[in-house]
Amino acid sequence: MGEKLGCAVVGLGMMGERHARIWSELPQTKLVAVYDLLPERSREIAARLGAEAAESLEAVLARPDVQIVSVCTDDQSHVEPCVKAAEAGKHVLVEKPLATSVEDCDKILGAFGESG
Numbered sequence: 001m002g003e004k005l006g007c008a009v010v011g012l013g014m015m016g017e018r019h020a021r022i023w024s025e026l027p028q029t030k031l032v033a034v035y036d037l038l039p040e041r042s043r044e045i046a047a048r049l050g051a052e053a054a055e056s057l058e059a060v061l062a063r064p065d066v067q068i069v070s071v072c073t074d075d076q077s078h079v080e081p082c083v084k085a086a087e088a089g090k091h092v093l094v095e096k097p098l099a100t101s102v103e104d105c106d107k108i109l110g111a112f113g114e115s116g
Contacts, residue, residue, distance in 0.1 A: 004030040006065040009072060010057060010081045012036035012045050015095045016072030023070070024049040035060050057081055061088040068093065076100045079107050086111035 007023035009016050012034055024031040035054040036042045046053035054060045060069065061084055071081045072095040079099060085092045092112075099105045 004028060005067045006030055006032045006063070007068045007070065008033040008035070008051075008054070008060045008063070008066045009045075009070045010035050010060060011071065011073035011077075011095075012038075012041045013072065013074075016070065017045060019070040019072055019093070019095070020045055020049055020051070023068075024051070029068070032065050033060050033063060057084060061085055061090060067091060071095065079104045082108040083111040086115040089115060 005028060007029045009020040009023065012020065016036070020031055020034055023029045031049055031051045033052045033054045034042050034045050035057060039053070042053035060066060068091045069081070069085045070093045071078055071085070073081060075097055078094055082092055082094060099108060
């Protein structure tokens with residue numbers, strides 16, 4: 001097998017914690033960073049799973065070793081991390097639903113359309 005894909009998780013509630021654990025266990029991926037609005041939550045999950053506790057969304061997206069970002073924030077908060085991840089050239093896995101309005105879905109899809 002070749003080099004592992006670097007993964008990060010943004011939003012560490014129940015589903016975000018699951019995404020982080022799974023990324024850390026898959027043989028093709030390596031969990032490299034996690035971020036939550038609650039710094040102590042980021043530190044706890046990072047320590048348990050061997051990742052870095054990032055201090056901001058921007059810090060996660062600036063990492064060249066992150067190719068995939070799981071967005072697991074509250075449903076109404078998906079737009080910002082998805083759009084910024086698209087602008088940073090990252091692949092994104094979004095916990096469902098994509099967004100809570102058609103307009104927000106259009107913003108997210110438009111950002112990925114523009115980023116290629």
